[in-house]
Amino acid sequence: MDSEEAGRLFRLYGDDVYRLALSILGSRQDAEDVCQSVFLRLLEGRMRRQEGKERQWLLTCAANEAKSALRRLSRRAELTENIPAPEAGTSEVLDAVWRLPEKYRAVVHLYCFEGLGQAQIAKILKITRTAVQTRLARARERLRKELQDEF
Numbered sequence: 001m002d003s004e005e006a007g008r009l010f011r012l013y014g015d016d017v018y019r020l021a022l023s024i025l026g027s028r029q030d031a032e033d034v035c036q037s038v039f040l041r042l043l044e045g046r047m048r049r050q051e052g053k054e055r056q057w058l059l060t061c062a063a064n065e066a067k068s069a070l071r072r073l074s075r076r077a078e079l080t081e082n083i084p085a086p087e088a089g090t091s092e093v094l095d096a097v098w099r100l101p102e103k104y105r106a107v108v109h110l111y112c113f114e115g116l117g118q119a120q121i122a123k124i125l126k127i128t129r130t131a132v133q134t135r136l137a138r139a140r141e142r143l144r145k146e147l148q149d150e151f
Helices: 003-025 028-044 054-077 092-098 102-113 118-125 129-150
Strands: none
Touching (some): 003 028, 003 054, 028 054, 054 102, 092 102, 102 118, 102 129
């Protein structure tokens, strides 16, 4: 792939890749590393892509790369569930989303912030559609309970 095409895809989907990595990892620096890694692999031609499905392909790569990074971080620093959340702003809802476990946070991010359907999320995260539905329902319930306690 030439650098012009990679640059075009980065301008179109770079933010989406970054936000997904951030939602999984909870760290701006790690998300930037994942984003850079995904687009470097694309530029080097080490990843296969399907014409017309670039966004889904890039998000799948980002999810895989972020999960790999999370495993590396977990082994290295023994951070299994308590990965520090970035500065999420002043929104109580957004703060509550950041406190969700990674598997719920990723599904909520893809569904609510990226606007993807359950089937697309299932493909990206390599889980069943039923698992997506279950995780969304559990995330909503956790958010509902947490936000009710705050208000």
